[in-house]
Amino acid sequence: MKIGCPTEIKAQECRVGLTPNAVLEAVARGHEVQVQSGAGIGAGFTDDDYAAAGATIAGTAEEVFAQAEMIVKVKELQANERKMLREGQILFAYLHLAPDPDQTHDLIASGATAIAYETVTDGKGGLPLLAPMSEVAGRLAPQTGSWALQKANGGSGVLMGGVPGVRPANVAIIGGGVVGTAAARVAVGMGANVTVLDRSVPRLSYLDDMFMGRLTTQYSDQGAIEGLLPRMDLVVGAVLIPGAAAPKLISRDQLSLLKPGSVLVDVAIDQGGCFETSKATTHQDPIYEVDGIVHYCVANMPGAVARTSTIALGNATMPHMLAIAGKGWKQAMADDANLLNGLNVHAGQLTYAAVGEALGIDTVKPQSVI
Numbered sequence: 001m002k003i004g005c006p007t008e009i010k011a012q013e014c015r016v017g018l019t020p021n022a023v024l025e026a027v028a029r030g031h032e033v034q035v036q037s038g039a040g041i042g043a044g045f046t047d048d049d050y051a052a053a054g055a056t057i058a059g060t061a062e063e064v065f066a067q068a069e070m071i072v073k074v075k076e077l078q079a080n081e082r083k084m085l086r087e088g089q090i091l092f093a094y095l096h097l098a099p100d101p102d103q104t105h106d107l108i109a110s111g112a113t114a115i116a117y118e119t120v121t122d123g124k125g126g127l128p129l130l131a132p133m134s135e136v137a138g139r140l141a142p143q144t145g146s147w148a149l150q151k152a153n154g155g156s157g158v159l160m161g162g163v164p165g166v167r168p169a170n171v172a173i174i175g176g177g178v179v180g181t182a183a184a185r186v187a188v189g190m191g192a193n194v195t196v197l198d199r200s201v202p203r204l205s206y207l208d209d210m211f212m213g214r215l216t217t218q219y220s221d222q223g224a225i226e227g228l229l230p231r232m233d234l235v236v237g238a239v240l241i242p243g244a245a246a247p248k249l250i251s252r253d254q255l256s257l258l259k260p261g262s263v264l265v266d267v268a269i270d271q272g273g274c275f276e277t278s279k280a281t282t283h284q285d286p287i288y289e290v291d292g293i294v295h296y297c298v299a300n301m302p303g304a305v306a307r308t309s310t311i312a313l314g315n316a317t318m319p320h321m322l323a324i325a326g327k328g329w330k331q332a333m334a335d336d337a338n339l340l341n342g343l344n345v346h347a348g349q350l351t352y353a354a355v356g357e358a359l360g361i362d363t364v365k366p367q368s369v370i
């Protein structure tokens with residue numbers, strides 16, 4: 001199969017969809033790989049690294065899109081990239097369609113087959129192509145939150161770990177999945193007072209065991225969230241209903257319950273955000289204030305640590321990329337129901353029910369198109 005890897009063009013997105021090691025594996029199986037010149041630079045991979053692995057180097061994204069039967073990348077296609085996608089082409093990337101009607105309509109209109117990393121499953125209730133980036137974003141959340149708490153950034157001036165005689169920051173993490181657990185680990189490590197909220201009691205039980213009394217768990221409902229807000233310095237939004245738009249868990253009115261200068265880090269912003277006042281920001285301009293509360297809502301947080309993130313993402317995507325290239329997407333999905341769960345769009349039809357529900361678009365069952 002002809003595989004193409006264009007340079008990411010989302011603001012300050014330095015990751016790349018294929019590592020040289022992934023190219024090596026694909027080429028060894030007889031596939032042709034084309035990488036756009038400079039695509040790996042932000043992650044520390046040169047054109048020479050890709051050429052040494054057997055890729056050909058293309059000058060432009062147009063060349064990559066024109067050649068490739070499958071485009072492998074990181075972030076959802078931006079509007080001008082979507083114009084290059086064509087009927088029959090495979091797109092393998094993060095899509096996050098539920099909060100993004102424009103992208104969804106363009107992908108449907110393209111006639112392409114779009115497979116979303118974030119809805120591929122593992123059969124054990126996990127999302128293996130989302131998890132590595134959730135590990136990264138979760139670890140980053142307390143770091144960026146503590147930066148936003150500094151006075152120069154509009155924060156209340158509370159130090160995460162406190163000092164002897166002065167209390168540490170109170171941190172609430174809403175959603176105790178991969179992001180929430182990673183965020184809890186770092187926040188606890190920084191010395192903060194951490195409460196994790198989730199709707200899954202088994203998950204809370206797991207966290208309770210794992211952290212052995214070093215954090216508090218609480219069932220997530222409106223009463224619990226409202227009760228916590230007056231004491232919280234930092235709230236991390238880390239909920240997910242796979243493929244669906246994130247539920248709004250803190251309203252604008254409820255911001256007044258927080259102390260001025262408190263910080264909201266909405267990691268769930270890529271699924272539309274779980275706070276009413278969240279809107280996506282960029283690494284270049286990551287924070288803004290609403291009613292005295294600092295919001296950090298960067299939708300591609302792992303792009304900030306592109307080297308770590310690219311390698312971690314590549315480790316997870318490679319087996320699926322090789323299966324699709326080797327067998328064709330239909331056979332690969334017929335053989336693997338977890339990969340089939342990644343199918344979001346095919347030949348002008350939406351194939352993911354939660355996206356259809358969020359956007360009011362009819363869907364067909366993915367099984368019916370393979």
Ligand SMILES: NC(=O)C1=CN([C@@H]2O[C@H](COP(=O)(O)OP(=O)(O)OC[C@H]3O[C@@H](n4cnc5c(N)ncnc54)[C@H](O)[C@@H]3O)[C@@H](O)[C@H]2O)C=CC1
Binds near residue numbers: 298300
């Ligand atoms: N902004 C960014 O750069 C990144 C964003 N993400 C996003 O972070 C979000 C979380 O991802 P993961 O941790 O991997 O998902 P996950 O599926 O591992 O965990 C989500 C958790 O949310 C819980 N949950 C659902 N509804 C809830 C509610 N109302 N209250 C409390 N908990 C609730 C679930 O029970 C689950 O434990 C996703 O939207 C994901 O796309 C992930 C990586 C990077």
Ligand SMILES: CC(=O)C(=O)O
Binds near residue numbers: 300
């Ligand atoms: C998951 C996601 O949106 C990201 O890594 O950017």
Ligand SMILES: [Mg+2]
Binds near residue numbers: 094299300
């Ligand atoms: Mg994102």
